[in-house]
Amino acid sequence: MTDAVLHPDSVRARKADVPVVLGADGAPVDWVKVFLGFGGMVVGQFMAMLDIQIVASSLTQIQSGIGATADEISWVQTIYLLAEVVVMPLTAYLTKMWGTRNFYVVAVIGFIITSVAVGLSSSVAMMIVFRALQGLFAGAMIPPVFATAMTVFPPERRITANVIVGLIVTLSSTIGPTLGGHLTDLLSWRWLFFINIPVGLLVIFLVGRYANFDKGDPSLSKGVDWWGLGLMTAFLLSMQFVLEEGNDEGWFDDGMILWLTVTAVLTGIAFIWRQLVYWQPIVSLAPFRDRNFSLGIVMTFVTGLSLFGGTFLMPIFLGQVRGFSSAEVGNTMLVSGLTMFLSAPIAGRIVRMMDLRISMILGFALAAWAIQLGARVTDEWGFWEFFTLQVARGLGTMVAMIAAQQMSVASLPVTMMKDASGLINLIRNVGGAIGLALLTTILSHQTAVHYMDIATAASTANAASTGLMDGLTQVMGARGAADPEGMAAKAMSAMIRREASVLSFGDAFAALALGCWVAMALAFFTRPVKVDTGRPQGGGH
Structure with a gap:
């Protein structure tokens, strides 16, 4: 060796x-x-x-x-x-x-x-x-x-x-x-x-x-950029905390979240400046000079968002809306994981046999189409309704992830691979964190919006809402409720909230799909690269 x-x-x-x-x-x-x-x-x-x-x-x-x-x-x-x-x-x-x-x-x-x-x-x-x-x-x-x-x-x-x-x-x-x-x-x-x-x-x-x-190379221990290390730590810790806790604390309504956001912005800018001017940066930003790497990082960000975001939405929907048990949720979600695991060799073959740009376009397009199916989600969706979504999303995400990572480093020299790897893994994790924060905010905000819209429509004098309210009142009275009208109003509110929640999940799936469509569009701007895979690859030069 x-x-x-x-x-x-x-x-x-x-x-x-x-x-x-x-x-x-x-x-x-x-x-x-x-x-x-x-x-x-x-x-x-x-x-x-x-x-x-x-x-x-x-x-x-x-x-x-x-x-x-x-x-x-x-x-x-x-x-x-x-x-x-x-x-x-x-x-x-x-x-x-x-x-x-x-x-x-x-x-x-x-x-x-x-x-x-x-x-x-x-x-x-x-x-x-x-x-x-x-x-x-x-x-x-x-x-x-x-x-x-x-x-x-x-x-x-x-x-x-x-x-x-x-x-x-x-x-x-x-x-x-x-x-x-x-x-x-x-x-x-x-x-x-x-x-x-x-x-x-x-x-x-x-x-x-x-x-x-x-x-x-022990000589790197001399001249460690301690200021850069401190700025990076403050930047990443502040940013990650804001993303993890922001929605629960009401975002900028909370003083700590507001100040940590300001801290993240200021220390982030200072950290980037420090790494650009210091003679021995602890995090080399040199890979970003390569256009393919910069675009690939954005696409890696989206794959992280798609990977973690899709895994985040479905269990919550199945548990909160459908009332599935943990075992039922696990059985349903297993489809996505097994698809990605079993399709990995297929995805590798697809990436190997064609231009990386085509692989990324196909992967992101398939993932976007699959996730967009969730925009039409109803309160009756279960295992089979999510089956096609999970299979197509799993295959598309796997192809897109492998192709994006390969494209990111294809034109980089070997000496930059370690720097590129750290940045790629960081961006994928940050993409997942931002995706979860974004989706959580969409769910809470859009649920409130849809609730108000449905409640306003139901409060107007129309035969459907009036008939439903009368029916619920009769049911509550038949069950011996002390206040049939009050209980009927509560039941009506629960039904509206359930419908609003379902609609908000549709909005969240649509936002996730939009991110994949944007990533697909970015693939058109990458430079063709020649990747030696042991056979000719179209599009490279």
């Missing part, structure tokens, strides 16, 4: 469809070791991403176990996401300074230790502190996987590696809640965190033994 980074131009020959790659020392690369080392990193990424989903189904048990309130227990999730977002942009700098293998092993060790600490927590304060540290190490384990896929593998293998990374993103959200529920039922909620010990030890062994992909 070579100690040098395996540049794509080191591909010299292929035999039996397995590339013979020579490192800087002239020795052939042992691909078994490469796959074992990369596989260990993939398992680590899966573990880090799973830890946000696996806890979601057991928050009630955790709340009871540590004596937390409903507001306090929400921070178990929020603080993890905040910490993840903060550390992601730093991974490129740290892997360059320490080397990918050393950095990743340290991150996994930290993740295991903090997982044990979270599992042993006896109070909410203790859990929040260790959960924040766990999130820092988890965020450090995600971007290096994509960077490694783009630098270690030869060009014709990169799409396959990209598909594997896409599988991890979707698989963690698919099986996380189900796995978490079973672990809690069979053992206890503490095993949601203790399960990371054996998996983490396997990752340490594989990465420590086989992931010798590059060497660190």
Whole structure:
């Protein structure tokens, strides 16, 4: 195994469809070791991403176990996401300074230790502190996987590696809640965190033994941009907190949300300026000089919004409007996850066989069409009504995500891959956070708007509303209600609110679809690139 980074131009020959790659020392690369080392990193990424989903189904048990309130227990999730977002942009700098293998092993060790600490927590304060540290190490384990896929593998293998990374993103959200529920039922909620010990030890062994992909540059430890680090931390923490808590607090009606928004804007501008003028920035913005990367980042943002937004809307609708149980919601949502998981090889083949721009257009168009079906949602929609939406959206999102990520880095030099990876993962997560905040706001605002419209129409003298009110009054009277008219009015209000809620979900689906249509349009502005996939690719030059 070579100690040098395996540049794509080191591909010299292929035999039996397995590339013979020579490192800087002239020795052939042992691909078994490469796959074992990369596989260990993939398992680590899966573990880090799973830890946000696996806890979601057991928050009630955790709340009871540590004596937390409903507001306090929400921070178990929020603080993890905040910490993840903060550390992601730093991974490129740290892997360059320490080397990918050393950095990743340290991150996994930290993740295991903090997982044990979270599992042993006896109070909410203790859990929040260790959960924040766990999130820092988890965020450090995600971007290096994509960077490694783009630098270690030869060009014709990169799409396959990209598909594997896409599988991890979707698989963690698919099986996380189900796995978490079973672990809690069979053992206890503490095993949601203790399960990371054996998996983490396997990752340490594989990465420590086989992931010798590059060497660190200790000189980067001199002249660390501490001001840039501070500005970035303040910017990302403020922004993420506003997105997570803004809707619950009434957005700018709340003083803290208002001031944190101002803080995010000011520190964000100052951080970008600092990274542009400082001689050794902690987050390189150089990839943004490439037009494809800049447009690809926007499309990655939209795929994050589509991936997390669609997964957010349907469970709420099924639970609140249809009254589905957790098991029924899980069975319905499983279609989306399984589609994305099973379609990943197909998506990879589609991306590989045609121009990346065409792949992105097809992927976003399919996802937009599917999500737009939800704009016609009614209060009778269930498993089969959402089936077509989920299948088409899953395939479209997978194709769009793989193609957008591939397009983002296709024209970048290998030296920028680590910086690009950190930015891509950050933007996808931020896209998800902004998407959830936007959709939550649409649901609450549009429900109120539709309620007023329907109530106003129902209050006017018309045969339909009058007949319905009379019928409800008679039913309540027959049931022996003390105030039949009052009970009928309450029932009428509940029916109006239910209908208003359904209409607001339709608006939310429409907004989500609009984002995908916009991303599809942006694909027309990307430059054609030649991606060496082992066969000619149309459109490149």
